Amino acid sequence: MTTHRIEGLADGIFAIAMTLLVLNLALPEMGKGLAEVHSLLFGQIDKFLNYALSFVLLAAFWIRHHQQFHFIKRTDGKHLWINIFFFMFVGLIPFSTTLAGHYSRDSLAEVFFASNILMLGMLLHWNWVYATNQHRLVDRSLDPQQIALGKKSGVVTILVAASAMGLAFADPRMSFFVYPLIPILQGVVKYRHRRMTGATA
């Protein structure tokens, strides 16, 4: 089992989960009149925003997953199953998104969505920590600073998801605005890494 195959399955599952998100949007039913188009579109602006948010979050996790596998050269049984459980929560995102989009004022629904994101963040962090611990599945020559930065990026994602979960209890609608921090902060970490690499070169 090469890492190449894991990446192939990852691409498939991410592509499907990202495309299934759109099933979240309510479709016209047979026999409904023309006057309904307006309400069909403007009445579910919440859901369009949720589609966009979940799509962007899945893309951010897809990017980080591939960034990790750029360095991960081998796999083993435990590492494989960490990835499979990661994929399981990727596949759950269309359900969580529909739930959170439909009940956007409900704490429980938003906490469920936040838990899903948190699980993704924790499993992806575990993937990196397990693979890089004593250079288990990466090249011996991999820069420790690179490993540290990957860990920092993982911790940032976990902290943001945990904050969103906390906010969901206080004000469910607020948590929505916290998630965009995940791709933004990942970008910041990546940018700092590139500057650092430039500095050491």
Next chain:
Amino acid sequence: MTTHRIEGLADGIFAIAMTLLVLNLALPEMGKGLAEVHSLLFGQIDKFLNYALSFVLLAAFWIRHHQQFHFIKRTDGKHLWINIFFFMFVGLIPFSTTLAGHYSRDSLAEVFFASNILMLGMLLHWNWVYATNQHRLVDRSLDPQQIALGKKSGVVTILVAASAMGLAFADPRMSFFVYPLIPILQGVVKYRHRRMTGATA
């Protein structure tokens, strides 16, 4: 993150979006009698045409996306996100198609579909302009005429989608007949390019 991975995700998302289009078609319900087959098929000829149109349009965008990546050799953070937003609007096409197929006499529904196509055209154009600007993500040796032709093809797509949007306000049913210009004009641009390449060789 190599461009190879972006193409893998692109193939997955395009394949799924193209296949989900068929969910647009109304299926028989349990318990309906045999007499209904006729109306089930001939009553939704509009939807069959919409399925074919959206399939062809998605295929045309898929072709141009791959033509661009034939020349794009690297990626960066901004370029990655241009592509992700492009994929987001690819994933929205099954929804837009169902909406436009169901309310084919409604301006708002047709404008929504046209906006979706327009967003695809603009993001794909941006993808090319960003990548080729000062040969940012392409080979230094890439022929400027090739770059110019890619831009011309992008502008043509945007103009057709904008025209369809304008027509949708005037007569929603007319806009349907404008979209086939997209693959046709792309073919013309490609044909002229091949003649040009032949001339310079």
Next chain:
Amino acid sequence: MTTHRIEGLADGIFAIAMTLLVLNLALPEMGKGLAEVHSLLFGQIDKFLNYALSFVLLAAFWIRHHQQFHFIKRTDGKHLWINIFFFMFVGLIPFSTTLAGHYSRDSLAEVFFASNILMLGMLLHWNWVYATNQHRLVDRSLDPQQIALGKKSGVVTILVAASAMGLAFADPRMSFFVYPLIPILQGVVKYRHRRMTGATA
């Protein structure tokens, strides 16, 4: 645009169409009692057979598509669009299957399914004829006997699908038993080819 990309999209669309077939099967609804499992399973044996039939037919077309691309080395605009229209009818199979499975005693439904299979057969035949005509997209060294056998296999598929369409008018339920001839006869053609290749080697 290399042929490699067409094969990637083909794999995606075939995989999705084959998996969506299962949506044809009626699922339990909320609140229905335990006594219904028996009727849910045995009441739709027709649909299970249709699932298996369409799956096998799609697999047979997938195999032939890849066998053709084993020899097809280049592509051009027209060839690309032949493939895209082929994919369009692949994507339509889940709809046709549900229709034919639900109205298995109705001529129109069975004729629709047969037309879908016939379109697949004709487009795949056209794909081969276009690519091999004057060795347009294949190696100059490709054995003419190989080309002739590919054509024979294509004609056989078209004849079987046309027969199924004719039978559907006479007795809709009979047409079901004709399709398995497609993979069987393809196997016969392939077997004869291997014997022939052995003879010329």
Next chain:
Amino acid sequence: MTTHRIEGLADGIFAIAMTLLVLNLALPEMGKGLAEVHSLLFGQIDKFLNYALSFVLLAAFWIRHHQQFHFIKRTDGKHLWINIFFFMFVGLIPFSTTLAGHYSRDSLAEVFFASNILMLGMLLHWNWVYATNQHRLVDRSLDPQQIALGKKSGVVTILVAASAMGLAFADPRMSFFVYPLIPILQGVVKYRHRRMTGATA
């Protein structure tokens, strides 16, 4: 037809089947009140467990399929069709999962699910036995102990699925707890193999 193509289709079908599992989960309907979130989530804990179980089982079969193809270097007509029938039962898993999740106290539903798993186990075992018999589709140099271990792993899976089917008759809810033995015992077999390989090296 290279084995590479079979693996591509396998990845696609597994990715889609694994992601479609989530459609098993009941989604909120339009117009339902906020008070329903609690019952929507906690009322279907059975289904969440079924989603996780089927995901893990599909992953285990995906892993073994790829492990087999690590050694299988060629294919032939019969081998291709063994794989296609294997894929057919992969595509049926989302249906079986929904059925078993909805009627978790019903013997027939659980027997149906167990039969699906059993078919997967038998076809995958047949895939290995057929390919390795007289080194038909594998390298001549492939260690007989490796072949024997692959067979042992296949027999273990078949025995577990058959036990689950037997238990489903006695107590449908019990069978659920038997399946996790499949990935666990596969891991044991793999671990013993790795120890053995280490010993012979």
